[in-house]
Amino acid sequence: RCLTALRAQTHPLQQIVVVDNGSTDGSNEWLANQPDVTLIRRPHNEGYCRGYNLAIDATRAPYVLTLNTDAYLDPEFLSSCLVAMEANPRCAAATGQFDEQATGLTIGGGFGLGRLMRMKPTDALEDQAEVFGVTGAAALYRRDALENAKIDGQVYDECYFSYGEDIDLAWRLHLMGWDSLYVPAARAHHVGSGSLNGALRFFDKPSFFQRQALRNRYLTLLKNARGFDGLRLLLAMALGECALWPYLLFRQPLRFPALLQTPVELLVRFPRVWRWRRITQQRRDRHAGSIRRWIRGW
Known part of the structure; x- marks a missing residue:
């Protein structure tokens, strides 16, 4: 369905690149027989970020469409986004409606802080609007x-593996002076967690993925937030952690030892993350406080 929808786009695609991250279901054999698909095979699962970086580097078109395998597009998705972006030269990214939901990124969803840290939504689904960033599921x-956003040759930071990498990229693009757009005429459908048998909720995911989600929130803040705003974000998250960790211990006691590896993983990644932070801040073309207009109650 994903490939069928790509082929049905009213604006033709120059190239379709699929990264097979060590699949074992025979799908790579089927893909190898698709004449319009460039297949990149990897021996094992190297993560969402590594896969997308390989795919991006394998293309040369002036625009890059990212699409998860559990998402599919309406025929006008690509053309609608292209029209909007061509009219806005400083627009880095665009996305549209997912199953009748606006898809500008929410810091509440990505950072687990609920109403306190939720990004402001677009005013109405009918109106094109600037958003803080877009979800990488279809953009x-x-x-x-x-x-411009690449660091060490990477668009997505591969130390994330997966989860939260699109928020990190959105924040980096924002700081570097780029904009993102919500385009209501572009419609997409996202099954969600297709590779995890539909485990949509955080508590239903395997501990390996829970650990990544917990860890990557801090990586994103450490790399992109500054000054008083960064301190407020970290304090707000810390308050949320005070409730989250006891709940995890009560709800999933057998997984808890694995989740306790999260602080260790943060410490191991800290030197790299701090270097990326320095590079991002050196390239910054916006005041760090510009994020305030996207956060409710700020």
Whole structure:
């Protein structure tokens, strides 16, 4: 369905690249027989970030469409995003409605802080609007913006593996002076957690993925937040952790020892994350406090 929807786009695609991250269900054999697909095979699962970086580097078009295998697009998705981005030269990324839901990223969803930290939504689903960032599940990116955002040759930070990497990229693009758009005429459908048998809720996911989600929230803040705003974000998250960790211990006691590896993983990644932070801040073209207008109650 994902590939069928791509082939049905009213604006033709120059190239379709699929990264097979060590699948064992025979799908790579089927993909190898698709004449319009460039297949990149990996021996094992190297993570969402590594897979997308390989795919982006394998293309040369001025725009890059990222699409999860558990998402599919209406025929006008690509053309609608292209029209909006061509009219806005500083637009780095665009996305549309997912199953009749606006899909500008929410810091509440990605950071687990509920109402306190939720990004402001668009005013109405009918109106095109600037958003803080877009979800990587289905988004059109300007290549120039992605090249500008690369650090160590990576668009997505591969130390994330998966989860929260699109928030990190959105924040980096925002700080570097790029904009993102919500385009209501572009419609997509996202099954969600297709590779995890539909485990949509945090508490239903395997501990390996829970650990990544917990860890990557801090990585994103450490790399992108500054000054008083960064302190407030970290304090707000710490308050949330005071409730989250006892709940995890009560609800999933057998997984709890594995989840306790999260602080260790943060410490191991800290030198790299701090270097990425320095590079991001050196390239910054916006005041760090510009994020305030996207956060409720700020």
